[in-house]
Each structure stands twice: as C-alpha cells, then as structure tokens.
Amino acid sequence: LITRFDEHGIREYVSPSSIGILGLEPEDLIGRSIFSGMAEDTEFLVRQATERLGSGPGHEKFLIRHVKPDGEEVWLETAMSRLPASHPAQAPRVVAITRDVSRHKRAQDELDLLANTDDLTRLANRRFFNARFEAMVTAANRSMTPLSLLMIDADRFKLFNDTYGHAAGDDCLRAIAQVVRSTVIRPGDVCARYGGEEVAVLLAATDAKAAHAIAESIRVGVEEIGLEHGRNPPSNRATISVGLATLTPGQDLVTTSQALFKRADEALYNAKAAGRNRVETAGS
Incomplete structure (x- = not known):
C-alpha cells in the first residue's frame, strides 16, 4: 500500500x-x-x-x-x-x-512464547520474569502506583521428591502452576517459574492488602488439591509458603527490583520459619 x-x-x-x-x-x-x-x-x-x-x-x-x-x-x-x-x-x-x-x-x-515459557509448568521462565520485573518497577515508580511481588515455594519439596519420585514431583509443580495461573488472570501480571520449586508473581497496581488476598487464594487452592505428602505435617498434603512484599512509590524506601525481591524473599523465609503453609507480608 x-x-x-x-x-x-x-x-x-x-x-x-x-x-x-x-x-x-x-x-x-x-x-x-x-x-x-x-x-x-x-x-x-x-x-x-x-x-x-x-x-x-x-x-x-x-x-x-x-x-x-x-x-x-x-x-x-x-x-x-x-x-x-x-x-x-x-x-x-x-x-x-x-x-x-x-x-x-x-x-x-509463537517463537517468543516458546523462548519465554518454562517447559514443565507452562508459566513464564526466569529470563522473561527478570526483564518484566525491571520494566514493571520502572512503570510503578513513574506512575506512582504500587507493585506487589509474591515468592511462592513448595513446602518440603525435596522430601516429596525423595518419597514419591521426580515424576510425581513434576506433577506437583504443574498442579501448583495451574492454581497460580487460574488465580492470577489479569493480562498485565506475570507468573513465572523462578527456579526449582519456586514461583514468582508480579501484581501490577496492587497494594499489599489486595496482594495478600490473592496470595491466600493461591495457598488455599494448592492445599485443596489434596495431593498426598506424608512427610509434610501436620496436613500431610502438598502445601506452599508465600512471601509478599509491595513497592509503594512515595511511601517507603523500596524503589528498586533488588530491594523488593529481598523483602519478598525474607518474607518467604519467615513463612517457612513460622510453620509453612502460610502467607507472610514483609514488614508486618
């Protein structure tokens, strides 16, 4: 033309x-x-x-x-x-x-999707997550809107693999990914397999309260699958722990992806230390 x-x-x-x-x-x-x-x-x-x-x-x-x-x-x-x-x-x-x-x-x-997708879980891969993480932090700071990060980890996953085998472990990760995918449905959000049994979720324009509700929905959804995990007391089912941190431009000192990730990772550690199968919010 x-x-x-x-x-x-x-x-x-x-x-x-x-x-x-x-x-x-x-x-x-x-x-x-x-x-x-x-x-x-x-x-x-x-x-x-x-x-x-x-x-x-x-x-x-x-x-x-x-x-x-x-x-x-x-x-x-x-x-x-x-x-x-x-x-x-x-x-x-x-x-x-x-x-x-x-x-x-x-x-x-289609090529981009293949290059940016984790083969096992069909979530985004870590490379895509890292690129979007930087872009979303920049956008949040520019627009003065909150950005929340969830770090999700399967509880006692090594023991699950040792007990039921790696094929069952793969099925467990796929089931967790499906719960995440069905809960986080907005086009602008990012769900990625960060590594091993860890999943990261970026929630655009989402404050800590709203992000906690989403994290809790994911936690409950995984527990309700009812996947047997006899070495994960007290429920003896597959569960997850979630660390949550929120970047709130203009209200706190967290303005970089590194700082936000560190806070979410520390919250995840606290969730594990407090007994697992729970959501912990950074600074709460």
Whole structure:
C-alpha cells in the first residue's frame, strides 16, 4: 500500500491496495489525517515516528495493529520517507509504504512464547520474569502506583521428591502452576517459574492488602488439591509458603527490583520459619 501525505499529515494519494490491506477504499481515506480512527496507544506511537521523521534523517518505520471494518485484526509495518522538495517554496511531503506482516508477527509471537515459557509448568521462565520485573518497577515508580511481588515455594519439596519420585514431583509443580495461573488472570501480571520449586508473581497496581488476598487464594487452592505428602505435617498434603512484599512509590524506601525481591524473599523465609503453609507480608 502506497500513501502520500501533505505537510499536515493529510492523505493526498492512496493506492488501490488499501482495499485488501486496510479494508477501506482509497476514496474513504484521501483527505483524512494519518491519525484518523487510531486507538490512543497507536496514535502515540505514530506521532512519535512522525516527529522523528521531521527532525531526523527522513526515514522511519513502525509496526501497528489495525482492525478492519469487518473486525479482522492485522499487523501492519509502515516505512515512511520525506520526499525531496522540487523547489525551496514547496511544503514537505511524506510517502509511506505499508505491508501486512500478520503472518510473520504471529510466527514471531509463537517463537517468543516458546523462548519465554518454562517447559514443565507452562508459566513464564526466569529470563522473561527478570526483564518484566525491571520494566514493571520502572512503570510503578513513574506512575506512582504500587507493585506487589509474591515468592511462592513448595513446602518440603525435596522430601516429596525423595518419597514419591521426580515424576510425581513434576506433577506437583504443574498442579501448583495451574492454581497460580487460574488465580492470577489479569493480562498485565506475570507468573513465572523462578527456579526449582519456586514461583514468582508480579501484581501490577496492587497494594499489599489486595496482594495478600490473592496470595491466600493461591495457598488455599494448592492445599485443596489434596495431593498426598506424608512427610509434610501436620496436613500431610502438598502445601506452599508465600512471601509478599509491595513497592509503594512515595511511601517507603523500596524503589528498586533488588530491594523488593529481598523483602519478598525474607518474607518467604519467615513463612517457612513460622510453620509453612502460610502467607507472610514483609514488614508486618
């Protein structure tokens, strides 16, 4: 799809391929702004690109999601270039070449999912968790909203493996992961296998009270599975301990991922020391 824009970002020319790529006739687009009909997040991205185009080397590329009039969702890659003026008085114009990269985007998303997923539990892996952890701490500090971290550990898991075997241990970890996944359902939150029998959960825009309720739901859910663990008294069932810490921008000194993790890990240790099968909150 080829489009030419005037100096105000208004479409002057649209090639016929707009029908297949955008689901719109050229005449429906000519005379309309590049930002017309865009979602807020998409418009922000495109505005940034057009601003860079005006002050930079004259070439920009971006990827956006577009929903056609029939509801079909496609991913579009657009390369924009400033056109050279034929004389000094001519206003700058821009030409854009857009192509549908939906198939490639889906394939890349599948590869990314495989690269970021733990094979055993199907939760996110530690590499993905670490990357998101830093980004979510930065976002929480910028927006002045709380971020809570749960560190979850299967109680006496080595004894479980020694008693029932590693295959049963794998099944136990899958069962715990399923409880976590079914409890933490918001798209912006992160559930990851942190290592061994340990699971980490990041809860965006969630204060300590709300995070404790979620942690308790996970704890109860695991206990209610009723998985036999004869070397885990007093319940003799598989249970978990949870350490909880919350970053509250502007109210405490915890402002980094390292500090938040340390507090959650200490709370987990306290939960173990207090008898296991419980949720402990840092600083409580």
